[in-house]
Amino acid sequence: MFAKSFRVKSNSAIKGSDRRKLRADIQAAFSLSADQLSRLIPNKEDLNVMKMYLHKGEAVTVYVLNKNPIFFEMDKRFYPTVYALWTCPDLLASFTTWPAVLPKLVGGADLMLPGVILPPTGLPEVLQGDLCAITLVDNRAPVAIGLASMSTAEMLEAGMKGKGITTLHTYLDQLWAFGEKTHPPVIAAEHSYSEETGDQEEEKEEVEEEVNVEAAGVENVAAMLPSAEGDAPDLNSLSLNVEPEPEPVASPTEQDSNSELEASENVHLTEISKDADSQQDAAEIARTTQEQMDEILLQCFLHALKRKVKKADLPLLASTFLKNHMYPCCLKSFVIAETATDDEVVKIDRETEIFYQPPEISSFYSVSSRLLPLFEHAGLKKDATLSSVDVRNIITSYVKSNELIDACNKNYVIVNPTLCDCILEKCEHHTVTKLKWDDLFARCLERLQECHQVSFPGQKPIIRKGCIKHIIIDVAQRASNKKVTLIKNLEVYGIDPQAIGNALQLKAQASVTLSLIPGTKDKIVVQVQGNQVNHVAKLLTEEYSIPSKYIQGLNKAPKSGKKRR
Structure with missing residues (x-):
């Protein structure tokens, strides 16, 4: 982790x-x-x-x-x-x-x-x-x-x-x-x-x-693990230029054996020397590579300052410098005359962004204890989930099976004791004897527990009580009459607030901050400098495919019109 x-x-x-x-x-x-x-x-x-x-x-x-x-x-x-x-x-x-x-x-x-x-x-x-x-x-x-x-x-x-x-x-x-x-x-x-x-x-x-x-x-x-026995000798302590001491003259047999021994020792010392040289070469290559990377980074930075970065863009975030100026230079072998085009930058942005699939959202109702007698005939229990169509069909079946349709006017339903306890208020028990079909359906839906289900691709559906929370876009006023745009409830739709902040920082060219909502553990509010409702709406509806009916505050966008001279 x-x-x-x-x-x-x-x-x-x-x-x-x-x-x-x-x-x-x-x-x-x-x-x-x-x-x-x-x-x-x-x-x-x-x-x-x-x-x-x-x-x-x-x-x-x-x-x-x-x-x-x-x-x-x-x-x-x-x-x-x-x-x-x-x-x-x-x-x-x-x-x-x-x-x-x-x-x-x-x-x-x-x-x-x-x-x-x-x-x-x-x-x-x-x-x-x-x-x-x-x-x-x-x-x-x-x-x-x-x-x-x-x-x-x-x-x-x-x-x-x-x-x-x-x-x-x-x-x-x-x-x-x-x-x-x-x-x-x-x-x-x-x-x-x-x-x-x-x-x-x-x-x-x-x-x-x-x-x-x-x-x-x-x-x-x-470094903390125990060293094995027989470690390799310290290369710095080896000396290959030792003056040989005079040796006594040996017999021909001894000379042959000594020659073989010296040859093997020379081979061993040569291998050690090669190892030492290879290690020095590797260190030199690593040092040279690091220096080259530092030079490339400095060159990219100076090129960005001279060609693209404006004074208003400073101070420049490291992540912005990497995305807008380092990545385009990686497309070519970084030749200043062949800088990346805007289309190539957009292509890089699309390749590096996280793939997002919007969730499927469905609304339904669960049977409450008050309306349980009305749905028991259909074999349903408390907290059973139904769609609005299912509710209408079950109520219609109940009315017909109990012959509660008014004989004089089929647009009305006779209220029996079960409907009286489930649908009517206490003050209506002795006054209301009939209800219109639409009124009956409306009263049933009001007394059922409203729920919603959020299904993300490849994940188990999430069921919550009540209506799904909308993504809230709000425009607040700060000190010195400055406005900021606040975005909440992105997590409900599986949207990463950090990704939204990064995208808005590029599109709106404005500073973005993320902060924890007081009283919550993992709810983040995204704050963007200025009234950026149009940018937020376009980002959520077009790139994240969130229906506008789940976004609250789209009407707070700045009014388009001619500026006064």
């Missing part, structure tokens, strides 16, 4: 009431003792709450104690960080693995069962979806947390094959780096693995062979 960088939306000190609520939630989630709870969430230490968005868009709440994140909350579930587990190492059931597996976990891989070490007392008892910790051999300080992919019994039945734990957070990831970047303490393990069995030795060798290539590329992780 935290293998890549995240974006912090807010970071503020927690209130006293929120601190007490957090303590109660953590106590309920992990069944802590009073001493453990006071160590994890002390009453008088600095505690902050931070809202962030991960690289895939997930909204996460993080609680930070003295600059170290200790818990994060996602989908109303709390997860401890490695900083918290170093304070209470026995907080979660733990699985042990080899140190060579750690680089894979840091890179975002899950813990596979072949890499899990079986302790003498057996694996801890967990169920599928339980929160677990991951430790290394001979140290109980956890280095990662995750969710069990299967129960303990299923792990053993599978012969310890397949995925064991879905990794969520690890030591050395971006969440750990947000803290003080301390390293795991050394906590003595309950069981020593210094004398492995033959099977464990073979398993360890297989695991280390699998992760050897990836571990070699993770320098900051490899």
